[in-house]
Amino acid sequence: MRIDVITLFPEFMAQSAALGVVGRAAERGLLDLHGWNPRDYAEGNYRRVDDRPFGGGPGMVMLIEPLRACLAAAKAADPAPAPVIYLSPQGKPLTQAKVRELAALPRMILLCGRYEGVDERFLAAEVTEEISIGDYVLSGGELGAAVIVDAVTRLQEGALNDVESAAQDSFEGPQGLLDCPHFSQPAHHEWGDVPDVLRSGNHAAIANWRRQQSLLRTWLRRPDLLDESALSKADRKLLDQAKAEHESP
Numbered sequence: 704m705r706i707d708v709i710t711l712f713p714e715f716m717a718q719s720a721a722l723g724v725v726g727r728a729a730e731r732g733l734l735d736l737h738g739w740n741p742r743d744y745a746e747g748n749y750r751r752v753d754d755r756p757f758g759g760g761p762g763m764v765m766l767i768e769p770l771r772a773c774l775a776a777a778k779a780a781d782p783a784p785a786p787v788i789y790l791s792p793q794g795k796p797l798t799q800a801k802v803r804e805l806a807a808l809p810r811m812i813l814l815c816g817r818y819e820g821v822d823e824r825f826l827a828a829e830v831t832e833e834i835s836i837g838d839y840v841l842s843g844g845e846l847g848a849a850v851i852v853d854a855v856t857r858l859q860e861g862a863l864n865d866v867e868s869a870a871q872d873s874f875e876g877p878q879g880l881l882d883c884p885h886f887s888q889p890a891h892h893e894w895g896d897v898p899d900v901l902r903s904g905n906h907a908a909i910a911n912w913r914r915q916q917s918l919l920r921t922w923l924r925r926p927d928l929l930d931e932s933a934l935s936k937a938d939r940k941l942l943d944q945a946k947a948e949h950e951s952p
């Protein structure tokens with residue numbers, strides 16, 4: 704997949720995409736990431752990319768023309784069609800379903816705002832959709848773009864090794880459940896012992912315990928994710944039993 708990021712801080716994107724799963728995917732040719740700086744398309748000695756807002760008020764607004772020229776250059780670099788996605792607090796909250804949709808595209812263009820935002824006329828003319836990464840205030844769109852790059856790259860065929868399998872991720876199942884607890888050596892520690900079942904070698908019992916822990920944790924921590932009426936009979940039973948043990952251990 705090709706991703707073009709329009710940003711005043713292209714080094715930031717390059718850095719965040721150099722390590723781990725995303726860095727390896729780029730090495731494997733599964734991700735083709737390009738940064739584009741509107742300042743390189745700004746005119747004049749000062750190469751201005753922003754100006755004061757009409758109507759007054761604090762902060763600056765990103766100008767139409769440098770963005771227009773920058774986006775045109777990014778589009779022209781590859782013939783594949785690409786949605787232009789603006790990262791902004793006014794966007795639709797990002798979900799794993801949206802990540803799956805984006806991951807299936809051959810290409811996308813991510814637009815990162817700085818300052819108070821982008822001239823509305825540019826957004827109206829060029830932007831396909833607006834995405835937010837959550838209800839908190841960031842200083843610009845770059846972290847949002849990095850989040851999208853990471854999440855869609857994980858879903859590219861061949862990006863994950865077997866052990867990292869995307870199918871096992873929370874939110875990826877038919878019913879999005881939180882992950883179960885994990886333990887490693889030592890089996891006994893001053894802060895507690897590893898549950899016996901995980902050392903039993905009984906793979907069915909282990910799978911059962913993990914499923915139950917996932918159900919219980921989701922019920923406790925993220926009840927908004929859990930539609931109990933949609934659970935299988937087996938899951939219902941596991942959850943009811945876990946609730947009972949949780950009440951009186």
Ligand code: 9D3
Nearest residue numbers: 790791792835836837840841842843844847
């Ligand atoms: C303090 C500035 N705010 C005035 C009421 C508005 C504002 C402008 C620009 C708030 C944040 C930003 C910059 N944020 C992003 O570009 C952004 C973002 C975010 O802030 N939260 C969640 N997702 C995203 S995606 C891009």
